[in-house]
Amino acid sequence: MQTEILKIAIQKSGRLSDSSKKLLKECGIKIKNGGGKLLSPATNFPIQVLNLRDDDIPQYVEDGIADIGILGENVVLEANKQVEIVTRLGFASCRLSLAVPKSDTYTDVSFFEGKKVATSYPQILGDYLQKNQINAEIHKISGSVEIAPSIGLADAVCDIVSSGSTLFSNGLKEVEVIMKSEAVLIKRPQLSEEKQSILDKLLFRIQAVKKAESSKYILLNAPNESIPKIKEVIPGMKSPTIIPLADEGWSALHSVVVEEQFWEVIDQLKAAGAQGILVVPIEKMIV
Ligand code: PRP
Ligand code: ZN
Numbered sequence: 001m002q003t004e005i006l007k008i009a010i011q012k013s014g015r016l017s018d019s020s021k022k023l024l025k026e027c028g029i030k031i032k033n034g035g036g037k038l039l040s041p042a043t044n045f046p047i048q049v050l051n052l053r054d055d056d057i058p059q060y061v062e063d064g065i066a067d068i069g070i071l072g073e074n075v076v077l078e079a080n081k082q083v084e085i086v087t088r089l090g091f092a093s094c095r096l097s098l099a100v101p102k103s104d105t106y107t108d109v110s111f112f113e114g115k116k117v118a119t120s121y122p123q124i125l126g127d128y129l130q131k132n133q134i135n136a137e138i139h140k141i142s143g144s145v146e147i148a149p150s151i152g153l154a155d156a157v158c159d160i161v162s163s164g165s166t167l168f169s170n171g172l173k174e175v176e177v178i179m180k181s182e183a184v185l186i187k188r189p190q191l192s193e194e195k196q197s198i199l200d201k202l203l204f205r206i207q208a209v210k211k212a213e214s215s216k217y218i219l220l221n222a223p224n225e226s227i228p229k230i231k232e233v234i235p236g237m238k239s240p241t242i243i244p245l246a247d248e249g250w251s252a253l254h255s256v257v258v259e260e261q262f263w264e265v266i267d268q269l270k271a272a273g274a275q276g277i278l279v280v281p282i283e284k285m286i287v
Contacts, residue, residue, distance in 0.1 A: 009066035012051035118148035226273035
């Protein structure tokens with residue numbers, strides 16, 4: 001009988017929170033009370049969701065208040081706690097960048113010598129400046145970093161950039177990328193065997209969801225003589241399914257293609273004689 005419950009910390013509100021909840025949902029996990037409470041148990045999986053400020057997640061995971069967590073890699077790196085990155089999750093991509101007022105002339109990183117830089121990432125910024133042998137004053141603020149230059153609090157900022165609209169609307173321009181980041185899943189190094197096995201089940205589901213997102217199911221018709229060529233283009237998970245059509249000399253082929261190669265594959269299929277190509281999303285993919 002299973003007695004342990006895996007506690008997962010996710011961001012309560014912000015850039016990652018909707019996608020984190022969506023991922024759990026796509027893994028078939030139903031969260032009680034819509035997941036809005038500080039602590040929300042799942043009804044059909046041995047997991048409990050803790051909704052926290054993302055900056056607090058590394059500490060909670062290190063202390064074992066949460067067993068695992070979903071947060072930005074940037075936050076993990078800045079916190080520098082005893083936690084392990086288990087997997088990257090492929091959403092909430094962003095960069096941690098240096099930005100200066102649009103009207104400033106910028107040539108290279110020496111611009112920051114003797115300047116005052118506002119950030120919520122003093123560790124990462126400190127390492128970066130040291131590596132580039134720049135002496136600058138780091139001014140730590142925990143929110144609304146982007147307004148610091150306009151109110152005279154700093155000459156520049158080091159902050160997360162996603163679409164770039166926050167910088168733009170504050171009259172700033174991105175000049176250096178310090179790191180690229182995305183959502184990751186972290187765990188505390190020592191998990192009980194039972195909790196580890198719940199995590200393994202969750203990871204299995206996450207992989208199936210991610211795999212499905214990056215794949216498409218493709219159906220097409222082709223004259224039989226084109227089949228060998230088409231099989232080379234779309235090998236499928238094992239090999240494509242081939243079904244004869246009522247029309248003599250024609251077949252339907254079903255297969256799976258990877259999203260990144262999608263348009264290239266379509267061009268090759270058309271050139272090989274494929275017709276009536278249909279592409280449909282895959283919900284889950286177990287390989
Ligand atoms: C970051 C950053 C900006 C915003 C940038 O916040 O501080 O406010 O995202 O996004 P944009 O380029 O699309 O405008 P984030 O949610 O990472 O930080 P927080 O957890 O401190 O709120
Ligand atoms: Zn935060």
